[in-house]
Each structure stands twice: as structure tokens, then as C-alpha cells.
Amino acid sequence: MIVLITDFGLEGPYIGQMTGRLYAKAAGIPVINLFADVPSFNIKAASYLIAAYSKEFPENTVFLCVVDPGVGSDKYFPVVVEANGKYFVGPGDLLFSVVKANNKKNYKQYKIGWQPSQLSNTFHGRDLYAPVAVWLALGEREKACLEVVDSQVEPYAPLDLFELIYIDKYGNAMTGISRDVQSLGQKLLIKGRIFKKMHTFSNAVPGSGFFYLNSNGLVEIAVNQGNAAQLYDLEVGDAVSWVN
Amino acid sequence: MIVLITDFGLEGPYIGQMTGRLYAKAAGIPVINLFADVPSFNIKAASYLIAAYSKEFPENTVFLCVVDPGVGSDKYFPVVVEANGKYFVGPGDLLFSVVKANNKKNYKQYKIGWQPSQLSNTFHGRDLYAPVAVWLALGEREKACLEVVDSQVEPYAPLDLFELIYIDKYGNAMTGISRDVQSLGQKLLIKGRIFKKMHTFSNAVPGSGFFYLNSNGLVEIAVNQGNAAQLYDLEVGDAVSWVN
Amino acid sequence: MIVLITDFGLEGPYIGQMTGRLYAKAAGIPVINLFADVPSFNIKAASYLIAAYSKEFPENTVFLCVVDPGVGSDKYFPVVVEANGKYFVGPGDLLFSVVKANNKKNYKQYKIGWQPSQLSNTFHGRDLYAPVAVWLALGEREKACLEVVDSQVEPYAPLDLFELIYIDKYGNAMTGISRDVQSLGQKLLIKGRIFKKMHTFSNAVPGSGFFYLNSNGLVEIAVNQGNAAQLYDLEVGDAVSWVN
Incomplete structure (x- = not known):
């Protein structure tokens, strides 16, 4: 199961385009559009929402999370976080810092080494993160060229x-x-x-x-x-x- | 096929959470979000919408219907109505009274005996009705512990x-x-x-x-x-x- | 994969009803709601959106496109356009004129000969186009009674x-x-x-x-x-x- 958590909004083609990329690789894979309205430019709020709303999903769920970080987005890099038997894919490890804090001894973080042959400037959710999410859901993670990497940013604290x-x-x-x-x-x-x-x-x-x-x-x-x-x-x- | 008729709204996580519970029990089961904007606190309007818009769906469709009844919700109890070869699951038999009136000799009503081990106060759609809907769709209704029960409230009349x-x-x-x-x-x-x-x-x-x-x-x-x-x-x- | 491009809006039952008709013929067929908010009464804008946003989908994708043409809708007739290995189903060939212009030597256009036994006045998307889209997706196009037909209207030009x-x-x-x-x-x-x-x-x-x-x-x-x-x-x- 792939769960979408984004700030894309419900209107317009963006959720559909990302889902299309998922289906192109795995037609009919279960996809849930959980949040399309996470507050934009607010990685902190998003990181708490992701932690709270991912808990109820079963093991092996892949959370495909794309939220515009706003200013300073150049310091982020594509990551996968594996925590508590679930996967979190998205732009930058700060977005998953509450998930990591909640699973202190039970998470791994990876940098995504794979790059698509065509990568748009503005739609990494479709071009980069969607294929990686499918591979994780299908158990083909080797295709994403993951390399273990430490957190690069100070995680949010405290837990509340x-x-x-x-x-x-x-x-x-x-x-x-x-x-x-x-x-x-x-x-x-x-x-x-x-x-x-x-x-x-x-x-x-x-x-x-x-x-x-x-x-x-x-x-x-x-x-x-x-x-x-x-x-x-x-x-x-x-x-x-x-x-x- | 499971058809959602709710007042949850399209924004926010609620439709996604309920769908997640459906997929957790039956990954990829066909789910349709028919209405997410049935008028809240208006069981009467909802009951006519459910009757009119369920007709075009095929036999064995399960309608998972959650509408906030507003004041006096304590008098409702979880029901399944079986009418015309289709199932209706939701909080209280008044919500399905027009369906029942339209199928006078061809319906049965059940009280849901099953209770989840974890039942939140505010999200019975996810915790209670979603699992029951899946069991009905999969032909495993015995898991829902259904007991035949008469209507407990006066149904709406007339038909128009x-x-x-x-x-x-x-x-x-x-x-x-x-x-x-x-x-x-x-x-x-x-x-x-x-x-x-x-x-x-x-x-x-x-x-x-x-x-x-x-x-x-x-x-x-x-x-x-x-x-x-x-x-x-x-x-x-x-x-x-x-x-x- | 069936991709919906409509002006139906996200609220209300219309997308769900059309998807229900798709699932009734092929339960669980992958369906993507790409655009529900194409500008109404604006076939020109819609035709450019359809051309631009259909490109990224794989071969054999079926685009089910319903946009209210507004005044003069009587001159349109139900068509299928086959272009670049993809199918476009909808009311009138003008809606697909940019797709056709982009694939000048590589498209065919068909009039839909099939008619449902029950055809509402106002919801051809559900009653007429949805069944045809399923047949195309399943490789059963003979059921749609397609007949090759030339363009009946002057296509939009230039390409930009x-x-x-x-x-x-x-x-x-x-x-x-x-x-x-x-x-x-x-x-x-x-x-x-x-x-x-x-x-x-x-x-x-x-x-x-x-x-x-x-x-x-x-x-x-x-x-x-x-x-x-x-x-x-x-x-x-x-x-x-x-x-x-």
C-alpha cells in the first residue's frame, strides 16, 4: 500500500499525475491519498502530521510525502526512512524527524542514489519519489540505489x-x-x-x-x-x- | 465494490484513513468515494440521497455510510441493512429508512454485534464500520456477528x-x-x-x-x-x- | 489504465458514479482522476490540456474526457480518437483536435456506434462513454461499434x-x-x-x-x-x- 501525504491540493492534475506514475510501474497497486493539504512551507507541522497519521497503517506501507520546504530547499536531499517496518520517501530528512524520534532505535535512513533519466525541476514527486515508492512497495529496493546516511539536520524536539x-x-x-x-x-x-x-x-x-x-x-x-x-x-x- | 457516502469532506485525512482500514483488510478492494459532502446533521436528506444514488450500483455492492446525526446520537446503534441484494452499513437505521421503504418486502436489518478491540470515540467509520464493510464485500459476514433486529425508529414518509x-x-x-x-x-x-x-x-x-x-x-x-x-x-x- | 479528465468537480457524486460504472464492468481496473476541474464551456482550453497532460501516460491508456461544450452542443457526436497508441473517448472531435494535430500521421478517429439501452439526457459520461472506455482498456473495442470517421470540425490552430x-x-x-x-x-x-x-x-x-x-x-x-x-x-x- 502506498499512502500519499502532500501539499498538492485536491484540484488540478498533480495527485493524478503522481498516481499515474505509480500505476505505470505497478498497475492497480493500492494507493491512498491521505493528505493533499498538509500546510505548505511548514515542514515542522508536516513532520508531526506524518508521525501521527502513519501509525495506524500496517507494516510495509510506503508513505510518499512531498511538502514544499520553501526557503532553503537546497540543503535537502532525497531520502528514504525505514522505521517500525514502514517506509517514508520524500525530500529531506527533516520531514521525517518526528517519525525517527518516535522510533529511536528502530529506524534507518538512506540517501536515494537513483536518478531518473528525465527529472523536471518542479515535480520530483512524480519523477523521482514515485518510482522509488513503487520499488519499496514491491520489495525491489535495490533499484533505488539506497545508501545509509546519518541525519543531516537537527531533528525537531521535544516530542510534543x-x-x-x-x-x-x-x-x-x-x-x-x-x-x-x-x-x-x-x-x-x-x-x-x-x-x-x-x-x-x-x-x-x-x-x-x-x-x-x-x-x-x-x-x-x-x-x-x-x-x-x-x-x-x-x-x-x-x-x-x-x-x- | 465498497461505496463511501459520508459527510467527511474531501479535505483532510478522514476518507483516506477509512480507505486505509479497508485496504488493510483487503488490499486493492475496489472502493468508490461517491459522496464526501452529504449534508451534516441532516439524516433525512442523507437517507433520500442514499436511496436514489445506490440504485445504479450492481448487486453485492456495500454502501459504507457515515453521517453525523447531530443531537440525540445516543439513540442510534450500528446496523447493516440488506436490501435488493446490496448492503448498507452505518450508524443507525434511520439513515437507511428510505432504502427500506423502497424495498418493503425485500430487506433485512441487522444489529452489528462485533466490536473492535480499539474503538475511538469519534471515528467509528474507520474503527467499526470499515471492517464490517470489508467482511460483507468478501462474503464473510459471520465475522460481523449480525443479529436480525426490527426498525427502532419511525421511518421517513412519504416516499417523496x-x-x-x-x-x-x-x-x-x-x-x-x-x-x-x-x-x-x-x-x-x-x-x-x-x-x-x-x-x-x-x-x-x-x-x-x-x-x-x-x-x-x-x-x-x-x-x-x-x-x-x-x-x-x-x-x-x-x-x-x-x-x- | 483509465484516466478521467472532466469538468465534473470534486464535490458531489459524479466522478464516483462514472467510476462505479467502470468498476461494474471491470472491478478494480486502475482509474485515475486526473482533472475534475477543466474549465467548463471551454473546449479550446480543454483540448490543449488534454494534449499536454496525456503525453506522460503509457501506451494503451484510455482517456475518458467529458467537458460541457456549452452552446451548440448538438453538433457534436461521440468519438474515439486513437493516437500514438492511446485512446481518447468523449463528446465530439473538437475536444481532441490538439491531440490529433500533434499526431498528424498517427491517429484514427471513430464514431461510437454503440448506444446503451438506458441513456440519460444529462450524464453521457456514465451511460455512454464509461462503458466504451472499459472496452477499450480491456481490448474489446468491437463492442463499441466503432466506425472510422473524418474530422467534422475545423481543428484548433496553431499548435501553440x-x-x-x-x-x-x-x-x-x-x-x-x-x-x-x-x-x-x-x-x-x-x-x-x-x-x-x-x-x-x-x-x-x-x-x-x-x-x-x-x-x-x-x-x-x-x-x-x-x-x-x-x-x-x-x-x-x-x-x-x-x-x-
């Missing part, structure tokens, strides 16, 4: 990121705080507002805000039958903190 | 719903009126305006509104080369009626 | 179209100019503004506009880390020209 990393279509605002329900604080502060913990949506008065542990283990701010992001003017990157 | 149930991206406004072309009225009233019947778009003057029988047998209000919903301020839930 | 044909979600604006990088002009004029050529995004100052050859060989106007369409008020159909 006290920022908003994604806002979904309901206006629910995910943080990078990944916890067991037992170790959660009772109150979360964001933009001067305090939110209390609820077990789930139906425990909250309709229209009122709260936080809860979402179905992927991330602390998330929500409003029962309402749009938290609009109501409280929340944006990716906003800081959050526990309060007493 | 004189309301708008969906507005598509063109601004075409579908009603819950499902008819043969012979039994259609000549004029439809909505929000004080009267629309005349046309056979198809090209019969109408560009820019003018009309109603017609859409390709799924629902009465639909449209504008030739225009946006009916914007032009006439139409919303899901608006009442319609025949006039002389 | 000096107009905007698509604006993507980043605000990048594609033209219909398809060139080798060597034969590009140095300056492009649009709406009174002049854009200079860049090799790729990172060569441009953030926030400044430029043009480049995109990964499908089309001249495209973009802004590094910005939205060209919003910044310069660009729309599909705007004229462009080379300047000295």
Missing part, C-alpha cells in the same frame, strides 16, 4: 509540539501534542482563551469549545456542532500551552 | 420528500422527489418562484431556471449555464411543492 | 495557444504554449505586464512573478511563494504574447 499543526474542514484544530489520555492536562490555553478537556463531542454543550484526544492521539480543539477555527480565529502555527 | 436535499457544485438543487417522468407535475414552487419543466438543459434559455428529472430520477432545479442555488438563494432543507 | 488555459490551486497560470526550453522567448506579456523567464521557482525572488516551462512542457506564469493569479488578476482565456 505546542502549536496548531492542522485545521480540518470542520474547523477542528489539531495540535502537535501526542499523549495518552491519562497524561493530559486539564486546561489548554490558546490565544488568551482556556479550553477544558472533554471525553468526546457529545459531552460538550453545542456551540461551546473544548479540547479532546482525537482518534489519532493528538490533542485537538473543537466545538460541538460548530467551527472552532472560525469562532476563535485559529491558524496553523498558533502556540498552545497547559495551564492550571 | 418535498425539500431540497443536495446542492451540487454547479448550483443545481436536488429535491427528494423521485418520479417517473410521466407522473411529474408541470410547475414547481420554491421560495415564491415557479419553475417549469424542461426535458434537459439545452431546452432552456441560457440563464433561465427550470426543473427536470436528473440522471438519477430526482426532480432537480437548474439554470442553463448558470448557478441556480446562487441565483435563487436555495439551501438544503428549503420546501418545494407542485402548483397548477 | 497564446491564452491562459488553466489556473491551479497555487495560482500558477498555464498557457497553451508548448515548447522546448531552447525555443522559448525571453519575455512574456500578459495584461500589460512583462514576465521574465526563470529556470525554476527558487531562481526567482520570493513574491516576484516570472514564467517558466512547467513539468509538462507548458509555459506557465508563477510567483515564488505567492499566488500569481490573485496578484495579477489572471483568468483562463487571458491573452499572452512574446515581447522583445
Whole structure:
């Protein structure tokens, strides 16, 4: 199974073109378009999303991740990270730093040595990463010319990121705080507002805000039958903190 | 074939996560994302859409339907409805009441006895309904621990719903009126305006509104080369009626 | 592999319904939703997009293309174009005129003789073109009752179209100019503004506009880390020209 995590957007041909390249090498290989709307130019948020949302997929899943790093993209190089029996393919090891931190003794990182005969300047997802993802999914990794390489950048720390990393279509605002329900604080502060913990949506008065542990283990701010992001003017990157 | 009908939206990971659970149990099983934008908190509209849009799919299709019922969700329980050789899986039998009414002597309803070892509070589509849908598609229904159960709620009646149930991206406004072309009225009233019947778009003057029988047998209000919903301020839930 | 190029939009059931018809005839056949947002009522732009974006797909790919032609749709008839080892199915030969012009000695055009027993007025993509696409993909073209037919309309000329044909979600604006990088002009004029050529995004100052050859060989106007369409008020159909 190949899982796509990108900032390509749903409109336009880009997801289809990348999937086409996958099918051209392995017609009908299972492909899932998990995220097409990871925040652009925000490798930090993307790295926490990739770590949280890859957990539920089975071993041997290949995550094909392409997010525009914005300024300074020249310092990144194509990598494969193998962690916990899964593969992560994409531009630069920083994107997978949370995955690596979560699997400290159980990951390997490789530089991709293979280069396509035709490599566009702007669509490495299609030209470079898609073929590598197929080879990994088919067990033909030798074709990708992988060489073990150490991390070249300082990984993000600590494991919890006290920022908003994604806002979904309901206006629910995910943080990078990944916890067991037992170790959660009772109150979360964001933009001067305090939110209390609820077990789930139906425990909250309709229209009122709260936080809860979402179905992927991330602390998330929500409003029962309402749009938290609009109501409280929340944006990716906003800081959050526990309060007493 | 498994067909998804949800209010999850296209953005974000939810459709991908549910598909991932399907593929984890049956890699590459055909999955179609039919509706990701059924109106939320509107089980009535959803039940008419499910009935109208499931008809064209072949026998043995499994419809995996998840729509947030809003207030009072505690009275629903996980069901499978078997009607006309097709399966409908989802939260609560009210969601399938129009399907059942359309197949009065030819349906069975089951309570899902199986429970996953890990059931999140907020994502039963992934944790509970997706595995059941796969088992039904694979002919392994015994794994879902189905028990025949009577309807627990009063089904919607009559068979025609004189309301708008969906507005598509063109601004075409579908009603819950499902008819043969012979039994259609000549004029439809909505929000004080009267629309005349046309056979198809090209019969109408560009820019003018009309109603017609859409390709799924629902009465639909449209504008030739225009946006009916914007032009006439139409919303899901608006009442319609025949006039002389 | 069947590739969908339509103006159906991502919302609503239409892509799913057409895919359902494909799967009903060939469960699990690889289907790619390449474009769901080709400009409506703009066969000219669509014909250039189809030509540019079909190139990268392998032989035997079937392109199922449905775009509303708007006024005068009565003069079109269902066709299959076979060009360069690929198939193009859709309403009217004008839609494929750029494909044909690009493959002058290497294409055949057929009228589709087959008609479904149930043909809706408004959804030929599902009822007529989808079954034909499956037959072509499965090598059962005799079922489509194809008859060789000459072009019935004057094809678009010249091969380069000096107009905007698509604006993507980043605000990048594609033209219909398809060139080798060597034969590009140095300056492009649009709406009174002049854009200079860049090799790729990172060569441009953030926030400044430029043009480049995109990964499908089309001249495209973009802004590094910005939205060209919003910044310069660009729309599909705007004229462009080379300047000295």
C-alpha cells in the first residue's frame, strides 16, 4: 500500500499525475491519498502530521510525502526512512524527524542514489519519489540505489509540539501534542482563551469549545456542532500551552 | 465494490484513513468515494440521497455510510441493512429508512454485534464500520456477528420528500422527489418562484431556471449555464411543492 | 489504465458514479482522476490540456474526457480518437483536435456506434462513454461499434495557444504554449505586464512573478511563494504574447 501525504491540493492534475506514475510501474497497486493539504512551507507541522497519521497503517506501507520546504530547499536531499517496518520517501530528512524520534532505535535512513533519466525541476514527486515508492512497495529496493546516511539536520524536539499543526474542514484544530489520555492536562490555553478537556463531542454543550484526544492521539480543539477555527480565529502555527 | 457516502469532506485525512482500514483488510478492494459532502446533521436528506444514488450500483455492492446525526446520537446503534441484494452499513437505521421503504418486502436489518478491540470515540467509520464493510464485500459476514433486529425508529414518509436535499457544485438543487417522468407535475414552487419543466438543459434559455428529472430520477432545479442555488438563494432543507 | 479528465468537480457524486460504472464492468481496473476541474464551456482550453497532460501516460491508456461544450452542443457526436497508441473517448472531435494535430500521421478517429439501452439526457459520461472506455482498456473495442470517421470540425490552430488555459490551486497560470526550453522567448506579456523567464521557482525572488516551462512542457506564469493569479488578476482565456 502506498499512502500519499502532500501539499498538492485536491484540484488540478498533480495527485493524478503522481498516481499515474505509480500505476505505470505497478498497475492497480493500492494507493491512498491521505493528505493533499498538509500546510505548505511548514515542514515542522508536516513532520508531526506524518508521525501521527502513519501509525495506524500496517507494516510495509510506503508513505510518499512531498511538502514544499520553501526557503532553503537546497540543503535537502532525497531520502528514504525505514522505521517500525514502514517506509517514508520524500525530500529531506527533516520531514521525517518526528517519525525517527518516535522510533529511536528502530529506524534507518538512506540517501536515494537513483536518478531518473528525465527529472523536471518542479515535480520530483512524480519523477523521482514515485518510482522509488513503487520499488519499496514491491520489495525491489535495490533499484533505488539506497545508501545509509546519518541525519543531516537537527531533528525537531521535544516530542510534543505546542502549536496548531492542522485545521480540518470542520474547523477542528489539531495540535502537535501526542499523549495518552491519562497524561493530559486539564486546561489548554490558546490565544488568551482556556479550553477544558472533554471525553468526546457529545459531552460538550453545542456551540461551546473544548479540547479532546482525537482518534489519532493528538490533542485537538473543537466545538460541538460548530467551527472552532472560525469562532476563535485559529491558524496553523498558533502556540498552545497547559495551564492550571 | 465498497461505496463511501459520508459527510467527511474531501479535505483532510478522514476518507483516506477509512480507505486505509479497508485496504488493510483487503488490499486493492475496489472502493468508490461517491459522496464526501452529504449534508451534516441532516439524516433525512442523507437517507433520500442514499436511496436514489445506490440504485445504479450492481448487486453485492456495500454502501459504507457515515453521517453525523447531530443531537440525540445516543439513540442510534450500528446496523447493516440488506436490501435488493446490496448492503448498507452505518450508524443507525434511520439513515437507511428510505432504502427500506423502497424495498418493503425485500430487506433485512441487522444489529452489528462485533466490536473492535480499539474503538475511538469519534471515528467509528474507520474503527467499526470499515471492517464490517470489508467482511460483507468478501462474503464473510459471520465475522460481523449480525443479529436480525426490527426498525427502532419511525421511518421517513412519504416516499417523496418535498425539500431540497443536495446542492451540487454547479448550483443545481436536488429535491427528494423521485418520479417517473410521466407522473411529474408541470410547475414547481420554491421560495415564491415557479419553475417549469424542461426535458434537459439545452431546452432552456441560457440563464433561465427550470426543473427536470436528473440522471438519477430526482426532480432537480437548474439554470442553463448558470448557478441556480446562487441565483435563487436555495439551501438544503428549503420546501418545494407542485402548483397548477 | 483509465484516466478521467472532466469538468465534473470534486464535490458531489459524479466522478464516483462514472467510476462505479467502470468498476461494474471491470472491478478494480486502475482509474485515475486526473482533472475534475477543466474549465467548463471551454473546449479550446480543454483540448490543449488534454494534449499536454496525456503525453506522460503509457501506451494503451484510455482517456475518458467529458467537458460541457456549452452552446451548440448538438453538433457534436461521440468519438474515439486513437493516437500514438492511446485512446481518447468523449463528446465530439473538437475536444481532441490538439491531440490529433500533434499526431498528424498517427491517429484514427471513430464514431461510437454503440448506444446503451438506458441513456440519460444529462450524464453521457456514465451511460455512454464509461462503458466504451472499459472496452477499450480491456481490448474489446468491437463492442463499441466503432466506425472510422473524418474530422467534422475545423481543428484548433496553431499548435501553440497564446491564452491562459488553466489556473491551479497555487495560482500558477498555464498557457497553451508548448515548447522546448531552447525555443522559448525571453519575455512574456500578459495584461500589460512583462514576465521574465526563470529556470525554476527558487531562481526567482520570493513574491516576484516570472514564467517558466512547467513539468509538462507548458509555459506557465508563477510567483515564488505567492499566488500569481490573485496578484495579477489572471483568468483562463487571458491573452499572452512574446515581447522583445
